[in-house]
Amino acid sequence: MADTLLRIENVSKRFGGLLAVDRASFVAETHRITALIGPNGAGKTTLFSIVAGFLPPTEGRIVYDGMDITGMPPHRLARRGIARTFQIVQPFIGLTVHENIAVGAHLNRPARAEALAAAADVARMVGLADMLDRPAANLTVSGRKRLELARALAIEPRLLLLDEVLAGLNPSEIRDVVPVIHAIRDRGITIVMIEHVMQAVMSLAEHVYVLVEGRIIAEGSAQDIVGNPRVVEAYLGHGAAGRLAAGGGAGG
Amino acid sequence: MKGWAPIGLTVAALAAVPLFTSSNVVLNFLVMALLIALVGQGWNLLGGYGGQYSFGHSAFFGTGAYVTAILQMRYGVNAWVGFCIGIAAGALVGAAIGALSFRSGLKGSYFALVTLAFAEVLRIVASVAPVTGAGVGTLIKLDLRPEVFQFQSRAPFYWIILGLVAVSLILVRLIEGSRFGAYLVAVRENEDAAAALGVDAMRVKLGAMTISAAITAAGGGFYAQYFLFVDAGIAYGPWISVEALLAPIIGGIGTVFGPLLGALVVKTLGELTKLVTGDAPGLDLVIYGGVLVLVIAFAPRGIAGLIADLRGFFKPSLAAAKPNPDRGHG
Numbered sequence: 364m365a366d367t368l369l370r371i372e373n374v375s376k377r378f379g380g381l382l383a384v385d386r387a388s389f390v391a392e393t394h395r396i397t398a399l400i401g402p403n404g405a406g407k408t409t410l411f412s413i414v415a416g417f418l419p420p421t422e423g424r425i426v427y428d429g430m431d432i433t434g435m436p437p438h439r440l441a442r443r444g445i446a447r448t449f450q451i452v453q454p455f456i457g458l459t460v461h462e463n464i465a466v467g468a469h470l471n472r473p474a475r476a477e478a479l480a481a482a483a484d485v486a487r488m489v490g491l492a493d494m495l496d497r498p499a500a501n502l503t504v505s506g507r508k509r510l511e512l513a514r515a516l517a518i519e520p521r522l523l524l525l526d527e528v529l530a531g532l533n534p535s536e537i538r539d540v541v542p543v544i545h546a547i548r549d550r551g552i553t554i555v556m557i558e559h560v561m562q563a564v565m566s567l568a569e570h571v572y573v574l575v576e577g578r579i580i581a582e583g584s585a586q587d588i589v590g591n592p593r594v595v596e597a598y599l600g601h602g603a604a605g606r607l608a609a610g611g612g613a614g615g
Numbered sequence: 616m617k618g619w620a621p622i623g624l625t626v627a628a629l630a631a632v633p634l635f636t637s638s639n640v641v642l643n644f645l646v647m648a649l650l651i652a653l654v655g656q657g658w659n660l661l662g663g664y665g666g667q668y669s670f671g672h673s674a675f676f677g678t679g680a681y682v683t684a685i686l687q688m689r690y691g692v693n694a695w696v697g698f699c700i701g702i703a704a705g706a707l708v709g710a711a712i713g714a715l716s717f718r719s720g721l722k723g724s725y726f727a728l729v730t731l732a733f734a735e736v737l738r739i740v741a742s743v744a745p746v747t748g749a750g751v752g753t754l755i756k757l758d759l760r761p762e763v764f765q766f767q768s769r770a771p772f773y774w775i776i777l778g779l780v781a782v783s784l785i786l787v788r789l790i791e792g793s794r795f796g797a798y799l800v801a802v803r804e805n806e807d808a809a810a811a812l813g814v815d816a817m818r819v820k821l822g823a824m825t826i827s828a829a830i831t832a833a834g835g836g837f838y839a840q841y842f843l844f845v846d847a848g849i850a851y852g853p854w855i856s857v858e859a860l861l862a863p864i865i866g867g868i869g870t871v872f873g874p875l876l877g878a879l880v881v882k883t884l885g886e887l888t889k890l891v892t893g894d895a896p897g898l899d900l901v902i903y904g905g906v907l908v909l910v911i912a913f914a915p916r917g918i919a920g921l922i923a924d925l926r927g928f929f930k931p932s933l934a935a936a937k938p939n940p941d942r943g944h945g
Contacts, residue, residue, distance in 0.1 A: 415811065417807065417810075417811075436810070437807075437810040437811050438810045438812075438813050438814055438815045438816070439815075441810070441811060441812055441813030441814075442813050446811070446812075447811050449807070449808065449811070453805045453807060453808035454805075454808070455800070455801055455804035455805055455808065455809075456804060456805075457800070457803075457804050458800065458801075458804060462797070462800075465797060466797050466798065466801040466809065466812050466814070467812040467813075469794045469797055469798065470812060470813040472794075473794050474794075475792050475793060475794065475797070478794070478797070514808075514812060515811070515812075517812075518812055518813055
C-alpha cells in the first residue's frame with residue numbers, strides 16, 4: 364500500500380433540503396491516478412469543489428498530506444500544492460495562452476520573465492506550444508481543455524484534481540490527451556479525476572470510486588467496477604444488471 | 616525595455632510645451648487635462664486592470680484635497696507635507712472602503728453602487744462638518760512661494776502635474792509587467808480560476824484599490840493647491856468620479872496610455888463645445904455622454920484599442936504573427 368496524499372472522511376454537503384454529498388469517503392494514494400465516476404448529478408463536482416476549497420462541507424474532514432485542510436480557501440490550498448481544473452473551462456478570455464499559463468507559473472516565480480519561461484515549458488508538455496500568442500478566446504474546445512490543464516500544472520502541484528478534462532473531446536483528441544495525463548502522473552503528481560469517458564477511465568485510473576446520489580457505492584480497479592452489478596444498475600436502472608447477465612449469451 | 620520609450624517621449628514632448636507658449640488658456644487647459652489623466656489613471660488601475668468599476672473615486676480625490684487644505688489652514692502644516700499626508704489619507708480611505716466592500720463579496724454593479732454611496736456620504740458629511748468649513752468650504756491662503764506649493768505662473772504647476780502623471784504612467788507600466796499585475800488581470804477575467812491558481816483575490820483587489828486611491832488623492836491635493844479652494848461639491852462631488860472613469864474608458868481601458876489619451880480627447884471636446892455653444896452649463900456633459908455611447912458601441916477598447924486595430928489593419932502580416940506585441944513580454 365502506497366502513502367495516502369489525500370483522505371476524504373465522511374464528507375457531506377447539504378444545499379437546503381438536498382443532500383448532494385452523503386458521508387462520502389475516499390483516499391488518493393501518492394503518485395497514482397484515482398478516478399471518481401458516477402451518473403450525472405451524483406455530486407462528483409460538488410465533492411471536488413469541497414476538496415479544492417470552493418465550498419465548505421456541511422460535515423466531514425479533508426486531510427491532505429497529514430494535515431486537516433477542511434474549509435481552507437482555494438488560494439491557500441493552491442499554495443500547498445493542490446491544483447484543480449474546472450469542468451466548465453474558465454480561461455482568462457482576454458489574455459493570450461501564454462499569459463493564462465503564466466498566472467499559474469507566477470505562484471512559485473515572482474519574476475515575470477521566469478514565469479513566462481516556465482509557462483512556455485508547460486505549454487510544450489500539453490501540446491500548446493504553437494499557440495502561445497493566441498488569445499485564449501480563439502481556442503477550440505480541445506485547446507481550452509489543454510489550457511485548463513496547463514494552467515493547473517503551472518503551479519507545480521503535488522495533487523491535481525481533474526474535473527472532466529476529456530468531456531467534449533472527440534475520440535482522436537482523447538487519444539492525444541491520455542498520454543499527457545500519463546506523463547503528468549509519471550512526473551510524480553498524484554491525480555484525482557472525475558470522468559465520464561469510460562475509455563479513458565479504463566486506460567488511466569488505477570483505482571476507481573463510484574459515487575451515486577452522493578454516496579460512494581463501490582470501489583476497486585477499473586475492471587472490478589465495470590463488472591459490479593450495483594454500478595451497472597446505478598447507470599442503467601434497477602434490474603439492468605440482471606437483464607444484461609440474462610441476455611448476455613443471446614444478445615452478445 | 617520595451618514599453619518605456621513611449622512614456623519617455625510623451626512626457627518629454629509635453630514637458631516642452633511651456634517653452635513654446637506662456638498662454639494661460641493653453642496651460643490651464645493642459646493642467647486640467649493632465650489632472651483628469653492622473654485621476655483617470657487611478658481609476659484605470661482598479662477598473663481597467665482589476666475590473667472593479669468604481670463610481671465613487673471622488674471619495675479619494677476629495678480626501679486628498681481636503682486633507683491637503685485642512686492641514687495647512689487649521690494645523691499649520693507645510694503644504695508639501697500636507698499634500699503627501701493627503702495621498703496617504705486617500706490610500707487609507709481606499710483600503711477601508713475596499714476592505715468593507717470586497718470582504719462582503721460585492722462585485723460588478725453592486726461594488727459600483729457602494730463606492731458611489733461612500734462618496735455621497737463623504738460629500739454630505741463634508742458639507743456639514745465644521746472641520747471642512749461645512750457649506751462655505753476651505754480657502755487656502757494666497758502665499759505665492761514654492762515652499763508652500765504655490766507659484767507665480769502656471770508653468771511650474773503644469774510641470775508638477777505632468778510629473779505626477781509621469782509617475783503614474785511608470786507605476787502602472789511596472790505593475791503591468793509584475794506578478795501583481797498578472798494577478799490583478801487574472802482576477803478581472805475570472806476570480807474563481809485565479810483563486811484555483813493560488814491568487815488571493817481579496818488581497819490583490821485591496822492592493823489595487825489602495826494604490827488607485829493614492830493616485831487619485833494626489834490629483835485632489837494638486838487641485839486644492841491649484842485653485843486654493845475646496846468645498847464639498849468640488850471635492851466629493853460626482854463630477855470627478857465621472858471624469859475619472861470617462862477618460863480611461865474613452866482612451867482605452869486597461870492600457871497604460873488610455874487615461875491620458877482619453878483625458879486629452881474629453882477635455883478638447885469639452886472646450887470645443889464651449890467655443891461653439893457659449894458657456895451653457897451641462898452641455899459638455901451631454902457631449903461626454905454621446906462620446907461615451909459611441910466609444911462603447913464602436914470601440915469598446917477605446918482610442919488605444921482603435922489605434923492597435925488600425926495598425927493591425929495596415930500591417931496585417933505583422934499583426935497576425937504577434938497579435939499583442941505590448942502585452943506579456945515586458
